[in-house]
Amino acid sequence: MKILLTGANGQLGRCFQDRLPEGWQVRALGSAELDIGNKSQVEEAVLSWKPDAIVNAGAYTAVDKAESEPESAARVNTLGPENLAHAARSVGAKLIHVSTDYVFDGKGTQPYRETDTTNPLGVYGKTKLDGENAVQAILPEAAIIRTAWVFSEYGSNFVKTMVNLAEKRDELGIVSDQRGCPTYAGDLATAIIELLQSNAQGGIYHFGGDREVSWFEFADKIFDVAVSQGRIEKKPTLNAVTTDQYPTPARRPAYSVLAGEKIKSLGVQLSNWEAALTEIIRKF
Numbered sequence: 001m002k003i004l005l006t007g008a009n010g011q012l013g014r015c016f017q018d019r020l021p022e023g024w025q026v027r028a029l030g031s032a033e034l035d036i037g038n039k040s041q042v043e044e045a046v047l048s049w050k051p052d053a054i055v056n057a058g059a060y061t062a063v064d065k066a067e068s069e070p071e072s073a074a075r076v077n078t079l080g081p082e083n084l085a086h087a088a089r090s091v092g093a094k095l096i097h098v099s100t101d102y103v104f105d106g107k108g109t110q111p112y113r114e115t116d117t118t119n120p121l122g123v124y125g126k127t128k129l130d131g132e133n134a135v136q137a138i139l140p141e142a143a144i145i146r147t148a149w150v151f152s153e154y155g156s157n158f159v160k161t162m163v164n165l166a167e168k169r170d171e172l173g174i175v176s177d178q179r180g181c182p183t184y185a186g187d188l189a190t191a192i193i194e195l196l197q198s199n200a201q202g203g204i205y206h207f208g209g210d211r212e213v214s215w216f217e218f219a220d221k222i223f224d225v226a227v228s229q230g231r232i233e234k235k236p237t238l239n240a241v242t243t244d245q246y247p248t249p250a251r252r253p254a255y256s257v258l259a260g261e262k263i264k265s266l267g268v269q270l271s272n273w274e275a276a277l278t279e280i281i282r283k284f
């Protein structure tokens with residue numbers, strides 16, 4: 001299997017490379033080597049390597065910044081996957097594209113299924129949804145995996161931020177009225193590999209953590225693990241705050257739990273994020 005991996009230096013990109021099955025070849029390109037918003041660069045990279053599959057781990061992921069940079073976000077999150085879908089089609093490669101729970105408005109009360117109505121609240125979610133639609137229009141065989149609340153040993157993420165804050169502060173306010181499923185990027189990488197191995201049908205798949213929490217509950221768990229690992233001396237005092245008390249440029253869905261039944265029916269396990277936390281906090 002020959003893979004072209006884009007966004008190779010992000011959380012998912014790095015975790016994917018760590019888990020590459022034996023015998024698979026990967027051409028792993030970071031944004032400096034391949035800008036997915038650049039059509040001719042994408043064509044050149046795909047035509048010269050002729051991959052069996054393209055895994056798009058590249059994205060504009062700065063949710064708040066996207067509100068003031070909609071063109072930059074759209075270039076990466078919409079035009080990028082569109083370029084990749086065209087190029088994949090031209091060489092007959094599979095495409096695995098990654099999207100987000102932020103395509104939903106969070107007004108639901110039951111885990112979101114792949115067929116549920118989308119209604120993004122912000123620029124990031126809107127540009128990701130436009131990217132999904134572009135991919136589906138060009139290459140219906142492509143698999144689009146929506147994921148959520150991604151963390152890993154790489155890059156910056158909520159887990160690292162919390163551990164670093166605990167070293168500086170005795171007390172923290174954490175949002176308690178947004179619920180979702182934390183997802184370990186390593187488990188997402190494994191799921192992508194399994195999808196490629198399973199010859200899964202094209203379409204949208206939801207993949208997230210196997211237990212929902214609020215950010216407050218997630219932080220609480222992170223500190224329990226960090227204390228038990230000796231990574232921090234003591235747990236800071238946590239105060240639950242509401243979204244209204246912690247305004248951000250981008251609105252976020254209050255409830256973005258993803259239903260994982262469809263991907264589980266292929267034999268793919270959801271992310272056991274609590275087990276992953278123990279592993280990665282050890283590595284910080």
Ligand SMILES: NC(=O)c1ccc[n+]([C@@H]2O[C@H](COP(=O)([O-])OP(=O)(O)OC[C@H]3O[C@@H](n4cnc5c(N)ncnc54)[C@H](OP(=O)(O)O)[C@@H]3O)[C@@H](O)[C@H]2O)c1
Nearest residue numbers: 007009010011012031035036058059061100147148149150
């Ligand atoms: N992080 C989350 O909480 C979360 C939640 C839901 C869904 N997702 C989705 O999951 C996927 C993986 O996210 P992640 O957490 O691994 O993101 P990440 O760590 O922010 O990595 C994204 C990577 O994309 C690269 N990139 C940016 N612009 C690019 C361009 N024009 N061409 C090629 N690559 C470009 C970035 O490179 P530079 O660093 O050089 O800019 C970065 O290495 C994304 O599709 C994201 O939308 C993430």
